[in-house]
Amino acid sequence: MDAPFTPDEMMTIAASRALGNDDICFVGIGAPSAACNVARLTHAPDITLIYESGTIGTAPDILPLSIGDGELCDTAVTTVSVPEMFRYWLQGGRVSVGFLGAAQLDKFGNINTTVIGDYNSPTIRLPGGGGAPEIASSCGEIFITMKQTLRGMVEAVDFFTSFGHGLGGSDRADLGISTKGPTLLITDLAVWRPDPTTKEFVVQSLHPGVTQDMVQATCGWVVRFADDLSVTEVPTALELKTLRDLKARTEAAHSGEAA
Amino acid sequence: MAKFQSLKDAVAENLNDGDIVAFEGFTHLIPHAAAHEAIRQDRKNLTLVRMTPDVVYDQMIGMGMVDKIIFSYAGNPGVGLLRRMRDAIENNWPKALEIEEHSHAAMANAYEAGAAGLPCAVFRGYKGAGLKDVNDNIREITCPFTGEKLAAVPSVRPDVTFIHAQKANKRGDILIEGIIGVQKEAVLAAKRAVVTVEEVVDDFEDVHVNACILPRWAVSSVCVVEGGAHPSYAHGYYVRDNAAYVEWDKIASDRTLFREWMQINVLDVDENIFVARINTLKGAA
Numbered sequence: 001m002d003a004p005f006t007p008d009e010m011m012t013i014a015a016s017r018a019l020g021n022d023d024i025c026f027v028g029i030g031a032p033s034a035a036c037n038v039a040r041l042t043h044a045p046d047i048t049l050i051y052e053s054g055t056i057g058t059a060p061d062i063l064p065l066s067i068g069d070g071e072l073c074d075t076a077v078t079t080v081s082v083p084e085m086f087r088y089w090l091q092g093g094r095v096s097v098g099f100l101g102a103a104q105l106d107k108f109g110n111i112n113t114t115v116i117g118d119y120n121s122p123t124i125r126l127p128g129g130g131g132a133p134e135i136a137s138s139c140g141e142i143f144i145t146m147k148q149t150l151r152g153m154v155e156a157v158d159f160f161t162s163f164g165h166g167l168g169g170s171d172r173a174d175l176g177i178s179t180k181g182p183t184l185l186i187t188d189l190a191v192w193r194p195d196p197t198t199k200e201f202v203v204q205s206l207h208p209g210v211t212q213d214m215v216q217a218t219c220g221w222v223v224r225f226a227d228d229l230s231v232t233e234v235p236t237a238l239e240l241k242t243l244r245d246l247k248a249r250t251e252a253a254h255s256g257e258a259a
Numbered sequence: 260m261a262k263f264q265s266l267k268d269a270v271a272e273n274l275n276d277g278d279i280v281a282f283e284g285f286t287h288l289i290p291h292a293a294a295h296e297a298i299r300q301d302r303k304n305l306t307l308v309r310m311t312p313d314v315v316y317d318q319m320i321g322m323g324m325v326d327k328i329i330f331s332y333a334g335n336p337g338v339g340l341l342r343r344m345r346d347a348i349e350n351n352w353p354k355a356l357e358i359e360e361h362s363h364a365a366m367a368n369a370y371e372a373g374a375a376g377l378p379c380a381v382f383r384g385y386k387g388a389g390l391k392d393v394n395d396n397i398r399e400i401t402c403p404f405t406g407e408k409l410a411a412v413p414s415v416r417p418d419v420t421f422i423h424a425q426k427a428n429k430r431g432d433i434l435i436e437g438i439i440g441v442q443k444e445a446v447l448a449a450k451r452a453v454v455t456v457e458e459v460v461d462d463f464e465d466v467h468v469n470a471c472i473l474p475r476w477a478v479s480s481v482c483v484v485e486g487g488a489h490p491s492y493a494h495g496y497y498v499r500d501n502a503a504y505v506e507w508d509k510i511a512s513d514r515t516l517f518r519e520w521m522q523i524n525v526l527d528v529d530e531n532i533f534v535a536r537i538n539t540l541k542g543a544a
Contacts, residue, residue, distance in 0.1 A: 015521075030338075052363060053286060053287070053438045053440070054438055054439065055438065058468045064337075065336065065337030065499075065501055066286045066335070066336030066337045068285050068438050068440075069286070070287070070341075070437065070438075070494050070498060070499070072438070072493060073287075073437045073438050073494060073505070075330070079437065081437055081439050081440065081441065081471075082285055082363070082367045082439075083367040083368065083370065083438050083441060083442065085367070085370075086367045086368070087364075087368065087382070090364070091382060091383055091384070102370060114360075114389065119393045120393070121349075121351060122348065123349075124349075125333075125340070125342070125344070125345045125348045125349055127333050127343070128330070128333055128334075128338060128360055129310070129332070129362050129363075129388070129390070130332035130362070130363050131329055131361070131362065131363040131364065132392065133362040133364070133385060133386075134383075134385075137383075137384070137387070138383070146400040154388065155466025156288045160387060160388055161388065161389065161390075161391035162384060163388055166387060171387075172387070175386050175387050176386065177387065177406065182418040184280070203541070229489065237543050254501055256337045
C-alpha cells in the first residue's frame with residue numbers, strides 16, 4: 001500500500017507547525033519557503049513572512065522560484081530597499097525566526113553553503129552565504145530544514161558560512177552573540193532539537209514509519225536519540241491538501257510562463 | 260546631468276578597461292542589455308561588484324573580461340550554481356578570477372556607505388562567520404561609546420554603475436518600482452551612472468509622492484532599451500523568463516556551447532533584440 005504522504009511532504013508540514021501566528025519570519029528560499037507558506041495558509045494566517053529582497057509581510061499565492069519574484073512584492077504589506085531590510089529590520093532585532101536550508105550541516109547547527117573543500121582551492125564552489133551569516137546571528141532563533149544525506153549532514157562543516165553553536169556548549173554566547181541560534185532541525189526523517197547544555201542536535205521524534213537505523217544511515221555524525229523519543233504526528237488532511245494545492249498552483253504558474 | 264543617448268554610446272563613454280563597475284539588480288531589473296553591450300565592446304580587466312552576481316556576470320567572467328569580483332551570493336536563482344564562474348575559480352578558465360566575498364548585510368552596508376560618502380561601513384555582523392578569516396577587507400571596529408565590537412568593511416565606490424528601471428520622464432528623471440534592491444545606493448555610490456529604461460513618459464505627475472525616483476542630475480546617461488532586463492523582469496511590464504535561467508545552466512556547463520551561444524545571442528546582435536525576447540512575457544507581474 002502506498003504511504004498517504006511522502007517524506008518530503010512530512011518534512012514541510014512538520015516544519016510549518018513550528019511557526020506561530022505572531023512570528024516575524026525571515027524566509028530562506030526552497031524548503032523553508034514552502035513550510036512558511038503552509039503555516040500561513042493553515043494555522044498561522046497572520047504570520048509575517050519576510051524575504052531578503054525587501055518584501056515584508058508577503059502572502060504569495062504560488063511559491064517563488066527566487067527570493068525576488070514579483071509575486072512577493074505584489075502581495076507584500078510593503079517592499080523596502082535591501083539596505084533597509086538588513087539594517088533596520090534584521091539587524092534592528094525585529095525578526096523572531098530565521099528559517100534556513102543548508103547544503104552542509106553539522107550536529108551543532110553550523111551551516112556551510114560556501115565551498116566544499118579548501119576555500120582557496122575548492123572542490124566545489126557553492127553560491128555562498130547571501131543573507132545567511134547575519135540571519136543566523138540577528139534573528140531571535142533559527143529553524144533549519146533539509147533532506148538527510150551523508151554528504152549534507154557531516155561531522156564537521158568545511159566552512160562556517162553561518163554560525164550555529166560552534167563547537168557546542170557556550171560557544172555562541174562566548175562570541176558575544178545574544179540570540180538563541182538553531183533551536184530546531186526538521187529533516188525528511190525526524191524532528192531534532194539541541195541538547196540544552198552541549199547544543200548537539202538530538203532526535204526528538206521520528207516521522208511515521210521511520211526507524212532509528214534510517215536516521216543514522218543518512219547522517220554523518222553519531223546520532224543521539226531522546227530518551228522519550230516520540231513519533232511525529234501524521235499530516236492532517238488539511239495540511240496535505242494545502243501543501244499539494246500550493247505546489248500544484250506553483251507548477252501550473254511556472255510551466256505557463258515557460259511555454 | 261542625464262543625457263539621452265544610445266546604449267552603445269553610453270557604454271563607450273562611461274565604461275573603461277580596468278574600471279570598478281556594478282551592474283546592479285536584486286533578481287528584478289537586472290541590466291542585461293547594458294552588460295551585453297559591455298561584452299560587445301570587449302572591455303577588459305574589470306572589477307565587477309554585485310550582491311547577487313547571476314547569469315550576466317557568469318557571461319562576462321566566461322568571456323574573460325573580469326579580473327576580480329566583489330559579491331555576496333553567486334548563484335543562478337532558483338536553479339543552482341554559476342558554472343562559468345566556478346570554472347574560473349576552480350580551473351582558472353578562461354583566466355584566474357580574484358574573489359572578494361561578503362555577506363548580503365556587508366554589501367548592502369558598503370553600498371550605502373559609498374552613497375553616503377563614507378570610507379567604510381560599520382554594522383553588527385560576521386559573528387562566528389568563516390568569511391572574516393579569508394577576506395582581509397572584513398575587519399573589526401570598537402564602538403567608542405559602548406565598547407561593542409562591530410564589523411567594518413570598505414565602502415563600495417564604483418567608477419560606474421549600470422541599472423535598469425521602468426521609466427524615465429522627458430527631463431531624464433528615473434522611476435524605479437517594485438523590488439528596488441540596492442540600485443539607488445549603487446547609483447549614488449558611483450562616479451558615473453548609466454540607466455536603461457523600458458520607456459520614456461512625458462512626466463511623473465501620476466506617481467506617488469514617496470516613489471523611488473533618481474533625479475536627472477544624479478545620473479549620467481539614460482538609454483531606452485525595451486526588454487533590457489530580460490531574462491530578469493520589469494515589474495508592471497513583463498515577468499521573469501524562468502525557462503531562460505534553467506536553459507542557462509545547460510549552456511554554461513560546456514565551454515564550447517557557451518562560446519557558441521554568446522556569439523549568436525550577444526556578439527552578433529545588438530540591444531534591439533531585447534524587445535522580441537519579452538514578447539511572450541508581457542502583461543503579467
